[in-house]
Amino acid sequence: MELRQLEYFVAVAEERNFTRAAERVHISQSGVSAQIRRLEHDLGAELFDRSARAATLTVAGKAALEHARAALAAVDAARQAVGEVTGLIRGRLAVGMVTGCTVTPLFDALAAFDRDHPGVELTLVEDASDGLAAGVRDGTLDLALAGTGAGAPEGLETRTIVSERLVAAVPPGHPLASGGPVDLAAVTAHRVVCMPPGAGLRTVFDRCCAARGLRPVIAMQAGAPDAIADLAARGLGVGILSESMAAGHRDRLAAPLIEDAAEDALLALLWRPAPVPAVRALLEHCRRAFS
CATH class of the missing domain: 3.40.190.10 (Periplasmic binding protein-like II)
Structure with a gap:
C-alpha cells in the first residue's frame, strides 16, 4: 500500500468521479484507476461500485475512507512538524492590512519572512477592519493588521501594535x-x-x-x-x-x-487560535519589526 494510492482513493471518494479525481491529483484517469485497483488488491476488497454513473463507495470503501483520511492527515502533520524544526516551512500565507494605511514595519516583517522562508507564497490584500477580522475568522486570511477598539474580536488572538488617542x-x-x-x-x-x-x-x-x-x-x-x-x-x-x-x-x-x-484606537495583529508554523514564524518577524 502506497501513500499516493490513499490520496487517489480519497480524491475519487470525494469527487465521486474518476475523471475529476484525476484532474485534482494531476495524473491521467487510467493512472488513478490502476492505483485504485492495486489498493483494492492489497486490501482484498472492492472500494467502489463501478456499475453506476457516479463512483460510489462500497461498504468496504466507506470503512476505509476515514482511515485513509487520517493517514494522509498524519503524514501532513509529520511534514509540518519536521518543517517547523528544520525551518523549511512551505505553503501559502494570505495577509491582510487596513486599506490606505501604510505600515512600514509590516512590510519589513514580510520581507524578512520571505527571505527566511522562500518556500511560502505570500499574498497581501487591503480591506476595512471588519472585513479583515471576518477574513481571518473564516480562513480566507491567515493574519491581518487591523484597527480595533477595546477587546479582541470574537474568536481571534490579537497582539496590539499601536494604541492611540x-x-x-x-x-x-x-x-x-x-x-x-x-x-x-x-x-x-x-x-x-x-x-x-x-x-x-x-x-x-x-x-x-x-x-x-x-x-x-x-x-x-x-x-x-x-x-x-x-x-x-x-x-x-x-x-x-x-x-x-x-x-x-x-x-x-x-x-x-x-x-x-x-x-483608544488600536492597531492590532489578528490570527486564529493554534496557528500553523508559518503564521507563528511571521508573527515572530512582526514582533521584531514592530519592536
Missing part, C-alpha cells in the same frame, strides 16, 4: 484650533470627516459618541488617513484621526486631543 484634525483658524484638548460635544457641533463604517477608527469614534448620546453629522467619508487630512485641511469638516495619522500633517492642520473619547 483620537484627535480632531482642523485647519489653522478653526474654532477647535485655539489650543488645548477639545471634547466630543465641541467636535460634533461641526461637520465631521471620518473613515467609513467597518473601519476600526470609525468604530471607536461611533462608540465614544454613543456613550455620550451624541449624533455627529458625517459630511464625508474616506478610507485613507491622508484623504481625511486633505478634506479637513480644505475646511470640509473636522477630521477624525489617531495621533500618528495626524502627525504628518502638522504643517497645515492642528490636531487637538479629544479628551473625553475614552476608548
